[in-house]
């Protein structure tokens with residue numbers, strides 16, 4: 001090929017490439033936790049050294065793959081899956097639908113929400129669980145079961161789905177779908193709004209028991225829910241909290257409140273609780289995570 005022809009070909013290729021990303025790209029982020037995955041009812045199933053963990057991580061990939069199938073049918077073109085549980089190395093990469101990319105491992109700046117940016121059109125929460133202190137909800141906790149009793153933001157107790165939803169909101173991105181048990185689905189609608197599509201793959205009977213949907217029916221609902229949610233994504237408003245923000249962390253014991261107090265601006269509000277304020281959510285989110293890390297150390 002002549003030099004001018006090579007140049008022309010390069011320009012055409014670049015234009016096509018930009019067009020594909022800039023005009024037709026529909027990027028979504030799936031944050032996937034484990035406690036709300038179909039089949040999971042007990043902590044052993046969500047711990048790498050526990051019985052049935054090998055099965056549970058397969059179920060995790062199957063729940064996500066059903067959601068990916070629905071998103072693809074609805075027109076999503078770029079799907080990022082962020083493994084968001086524990087070590088964040090639960091999904092076996094080779095089990096994930098190759099139409100999606102996987103973010104695996106920890107630590108990550110945005111933890112359960114790594115991969116989030118303003119280019120995302122929507123976020124989906126798969127396998128999520130209810131906040132600490134929710135009755136008949138499978139493996140209810142907030143961020144760290146051994147450290148935190150509660151996270152309050154602007155005076156309201158928040159589940160992880162609310163904290164992560166507000167982080168998405170800070171980027172102007174709506175949360176369009178959540179799956180988990182029935183209590184988590186109800187909590188999600190109460191916090192994020194009725195426009196959210198929820199898929200309950202099990203009904204919680206207690207903290208470590210649930211009535212499961214039949215497997216194929218659960219995956220069918222996950223696929224259909226994701227498809228429906230993506231098609232009506234523009235009807236869902238990003239979840240935004242009013243600023244300035246107040247954060248309060250209540251730990252399990254008074255010792256856990258001691259190291260967080262080394263950070264300027266952090267005040268004790270009780271024997272086992274600390275508080276701070278933030279001008280915007282991302283800044284508050286980062287400080288919150290640093291304090292939880294200190295409390296856990």
Ligand SMILES: [Zn+2]
Nearest residue numbers: 033034035085
């Ligand atoms: Zn988890």
